Amino acid sequence: MKVGLDVGGTKTDAVAVDEAGEIVGRVRLPTGWGPDAVAQTVLDAIAALGSDAGVDLAAMRSVGIGIPGQIVPGTARVTHAVNLGVEDFDLAAALTPALGVPVQVENDVKAAALGAYALHGGTGTVGYLNLGTGVAAGIVADGVVQRGARGTAGEVGHISVDPHGPVCRCGQRGCIEALAGGGSVAERWGRLGALPVRDVFDAADAGDPLARDLRAGIAVGAAAAVRILVLTADVDLVVLGGGVTALGDRLLGDIAAELDASAEASPFMRSLRLRERVELLPTGSPAAAFGAALIGAAPTYETRETVTHG
Amino acid sequence: MKVGLDVGGTKTDAVAVDEAGEIVGRVRLPTGWGPDAVAQTVLDAIAALGSDAGVDLAAMRSVGIGIPGQIVPGTARVTHAVNLGVEDFDLAAALTPALGVPVQVENDVKAAALGAYALHGGTGTVGYLNLGTGVAAGIVADGVVQRGARGTAGEVGHISVDPHGPVCRCGQRGCIEALAGGGSVAERWGRLGALPVRDVFDAADAGDPLARDLRAGIAVGAAAAVRILVLTADVDLVVLGGGVTALGDRLLGDIAAELDASAEASPFMRSLRLRERVELLPTGSPAAAFGAALIGAAPTYETRETVTHG
Numbered sequence: 151m152k153v154g155l156d157v158g159g160t161k162t163d164a165v166a167v168d169e170a171g172e173i174v175g176r177v178r179l180p181t182g183w184g185p186d187a188v189a190q191t192v193l194d195a196i197a198a199l200g201s202d203a204g205v206d207l208a209a210m211r212s213v214g215i216g217i218p219g220q221i222v223p224g225t226a227r228v229t230h231a232v233n234l235g236v237e238d239f240d241l242a243a244a245l246t247p248a249l250g251v252p253v254q255v256e257n258d259v260k261a262a263a264l265g266a267y268a269l270h271g272g273t274g275t276v277g278y279l280n281l282g283t284g285v286a287a288g289i290v291a292d293g294v295v296q297r298g299a300r301g302t303a304g305e306v307g308h309i310s311v312d313p314h315g316p317v318c319r320c321g322q323r324g325c326i327e328a329l330a331g332g333g334s335v336a337e338r339w340g341r342l343g344a345l346p347v348r349d350v351f352d353a354a355d356a357g358d359p360l361a362r363d364l365r366a367g368i369a370v371g372a373a374a375a376v377r378i379l380v381l382t383a384d385v386d387l388v389v390l391g392g393g394v395t396a397l398g399d400r401l402l403g404d405i406a407a408e409l410d411a412s413a414e415a416s417p418f419m420r421s422l423r424l425r426e427r428v429e430l431l432p433t434g435s436p437a438a439a440f441g442a443a444l445i446g447a448a449p450t451y452e453t454r455e456t457v458t459h460g
Numbered sequence: 461m462k463v464g465l466d467v468g469g470t471k472t473d474a475v476a477v478d479e480a481g482e483i484v485g486r487v488r489l490p491t492g493w494g495p496d497a498v499a500q501t502v503l504d505a506i507a508a509l510g511s512d513a514g515v516d517l518a519a520m521r522s523v524g525i526g527i528p529g530q531i532v533p534g535t536a537r538v539t540h541a542v543n544l545g546v547e548d549f550d551l552a553a554a555l556t557p558a559l560g561v562p563v564q565v566e567n568d569v570k571a572a573a574l575g576a577y578a579l580h581g582g583t584g585t586v587g588y589l590n591l592g593t594g595v596a597a598g599i600v601a602d603g604v605v606q607r608g609a610r611g612t613a614g615e616v617g618h619i620s621v622d623p624h625g626p627v628c629r630c631g632q633r634g635c636i637e638a639l640a641g642g643g644s645v646a647e648r649w650g651r652l653g654a655l656p657v658r659d660v661f662d663a664a665d666a667g668d669p670l671a672r673d674l675r676a677g678i679a680v681g682a683a684a685a686v687r688i689l690v691l692t693a694d695v696d697l698v699v700l701g702g703g704v705t706a707l708g709d710r711l712l713g714d715i716a717a718e719l720d721a722s723a724e725a726s727p728f729m730r731s732l733r734l735r736e737r738v739e740l741l742p743t744g745s746p747a748a749a750f751g752a753a754l755i756g757a758a759p760t761y762e763t764r765e766t767v768t769h770g
Binding site for chain 1: 584585597599606607608609610611612613614615616618619620621622623624628630631632633680684687688689690691692693694695696722725726727728729732
């Protein structure tokens with residue numbers, strides 16, 4: 151049995167996966183703040199898999215952790231996980247003594263990409279586009295998470311698609327993240343709310359001009375990311391996830407309309423049939439924790455990475 | 461000994477490569493028009509390697525051909541090679557009886573990408589950005605040309621980076637190819653000349669406003685393609701080739717200035733050190749023919765493709 155955890159800024163999702171690849175237990179806990187509390191959250195979540203979900207922890211053979219930060223290549227060192235209060239921390243070193251099994255750590259978007267790929271049948275090439283506070287993508291080809299030369303594979307959020315677009319927190323103008331990231335949308339909307347992007351969609355429906363602009367920008371940015379993933383990495387399928395996708399079919403409908411508009415303008419774009427190649431990760435999907443479990447259990451994880459990326 | 465050919469719209473470049481990977485002979489011939497004439501050009505170029513370059517053709521073990529068209533996956537069928545007058549043609553089937561050795565066919569930009577990768581030491585991940593009449597890229601990771609799910613990997617030319625940019629021949633607005641493709645620049649310049657892009661650069665230096673706009677657009681489009689290749693596929697290095705790169709350091713200086721501008725605006729972009737990761741293919745480089753020779757000789761070519769892309 152392998153355990154996978156998706157350590158998010160507010161909640162940690164943990165799953166136990168049996169030898170057949172089925173999820174046999176799942177728990178969610180609030181995430182602690184800072185390195186020690188994050189490590190404790192992982193230990194608590196695993197304990198809860200045993201006590202609350204009835205998982206036999208004696209059968210646990212590996213732990214994989216997806217985390218919203220950068221992972222130093224070839225290590226389990228997490229850096230710049232600002233939403234967790236973690237600046238530089240070797241999570242595997244902190245956990246292995248207590249757990250007694252191998253621990254692997256991966257960026258959460260890449261873990262979710264592998265989970266989405268596996269939940270989707272585990273063949274071909276899949277891009278996972280995370281529309282959360284920020285925007286980033288993970289690409290999985292034939293079961294291998296693409297990492298690229300220096301760890302920036304899939305950082306499509308900071309590609310500018312409009313020289314006159316909104317200023318991004320990165321400093322450039324018209325980045326996909328500035329258009330479609332939940333953080334940028336909330337900031338430009340400027341009104342408090344539990345889910346500002348939902349307020350923006352509702353206000354746009356009611357005719358508010360700023361909300362209509364912001365909502366249109368989300369679709370423009372997300373559609374641009376879909377086109378970039380297909381025209382650069384040529385993924386078969388783009389799976390959308392992250393907080394902004396709580397808008398569900400309202401969001402998907404907007405993105406489909408954007409993709410239809412480029413297909414109408416361009417026979418080449420039409421030939422790509424992009425609209426058929428985009429789907430939403432179902433609400434509450436365990437993709438990130440499931441992908442983390444696969445990463446934790448892969449005995450040849452580093453080797454497989456080397457085969458594709460050196 | 462392996463032979464590689466780069467069949468271009470006007471010239472065909474052929475090289476013979478010995479067992480040590482050294483180019484031991486090279487010839488260039490005008491390319492014929494239409495399927496039969498293209499096949500004859502290949503046969504003539506190989507014969508000329510023997511007669512003009514002193515290559516021992518009895519030692520030839522394989523032929524690889526790069527061609528400006530689409531290759532039907534898993535076959536040697538060339539489609540849409542419009543600059544050669546070839547609509548749908550199985551080049552390997554036409555040549556194998558006369559040559560008596562295996563023949564492999566690949567898209568010319570992908571062949572050039574593999575050649576640039578090999579000439580650059582054959583490690584890591586390299587993107588080759590072809591700024592010709594059109595714009596396209598090839599990506600090579602650990603010796604494997606990335607093809608993606610449906611053959612559009614590297615088609616960065618039709619990514620829009622400016623919703624108010626010039627209309628592309630594909631029908632969209634602000635595509636990288638509409639900004640930086642030699643065909644689009646020549647059309648918008650609208651004056652006859654042997655190398656319209658050079659005229660544009662010269663006229664821009666002389667202060668012509670249209671030329672300055674066009675020249676700025678070339679740098680904007682090429683720099684956008686560099687960023688996209690790094691932020692999506694995370695290539696170590698982007699090698700620029702194709703007709704527009706005849707402008708040499710004048711072009712490279714413009715692109716470097718664009719990359720510097722985004723590095724100045726954005727600490728994240730600055731951390732990528734993009735300017736150090738871009739270089740020009742030397743004028744007259746045999747990269748495409750050399751890459752084609754490697755493709756022709758790879759006994760596991762299809763297998764290696766499958767390992768990465770299924």
